[in-house]
Amino acid sequence: MKLSSDIAAVVTGGASGLGEATARALAAKGVRVAIFDMNEEKGEAVAKEIGGVFCKVNVTSDADVDAGFAKARAAHGQERVLVNCAGTGNAAKTASRDRNTGEIKHFPLDAFNMIIQINLVGTFRCIAKSAAGMLTLDPLEDGERGAIVNTASVAAEDGQMGQAAYSASKGGVVGMTLPIARDLSGEGIRVNTILPGIFNTPLMNAAPPQVKEALAASVPFPKRLGNAPEYASLALEMIQNGYFNGEDVRLDGSIRMGLR
Secondary structure, three states, X not given: OOOOOOOEEEEEOOOOHHHHHHHHHHHHOOOEEEEEEOOHHHHHHHHHHHOOEEEEOOOOOHHHXXXXXXXXXXXXXXXXXXXXXXXXXXOOOOEEEOXXXXXXXXXXXXXXXXXXXXXXXXXXXXXXXXXXXXXXXXOOOOOOOEEEEEEOOOHHHHOOOOOHHHHHHHHHHHHHHHHHHHHHHOOOEEEEEEEEOOEEOHHHHOOOHHHXXXXXXXXXXXXXXXXXXXXXXXXXXXXXXOOOOOOEEEEOOOOOOOOO
């Protein structure tokens, strides 16, 4: 797909981190970008800077997502591009014993479900509703109607201790990529997923310098954290390269996560 001012895009989680970098990269190509995010202040600021539109959206809510797409489409027309970056994480062992008291507890099921609802169901909700809209579009010259990029994580393949919920949610995103690509192939809509490793994001930037240095040293090469524009670069390649479809691609400096 050739990116230009004729193309509209929606980026979930676009107010910061990987999503913000992708929204900026798309806008730099002339694309009309709508940002879905919960952070109204940052989302409005980024949207203003890139000439886009901000939609306050909680991806776990049908009503929010519907309203977000309605606002984005009213401003820019039906999107041909969707990039799903909205997500979060938590950590707790499946079952554990308190070292001091001996109390036994397990991963809170409401906390497990929350991560699944945001990272996995939220991603699918946005895909399904965006794809339904894309089906109303006339195909481009090559028969393409749209392109979707999802965000999983290397934890989908080598999750660490305490990451059962996070790994399950991201593994689900990986697992549904090919079936969705197959579902939509007859309509000219491509679907791919990126599995980022350890990236410089606002959450990571809050970590102490020594923690960031240790994480960077664990990456085989280059020995540093990933930068958000590197994620955006791969997202744009997946969108622009018409033969890129049904793939899950690690972007991680060849790191394989250890036990903890």
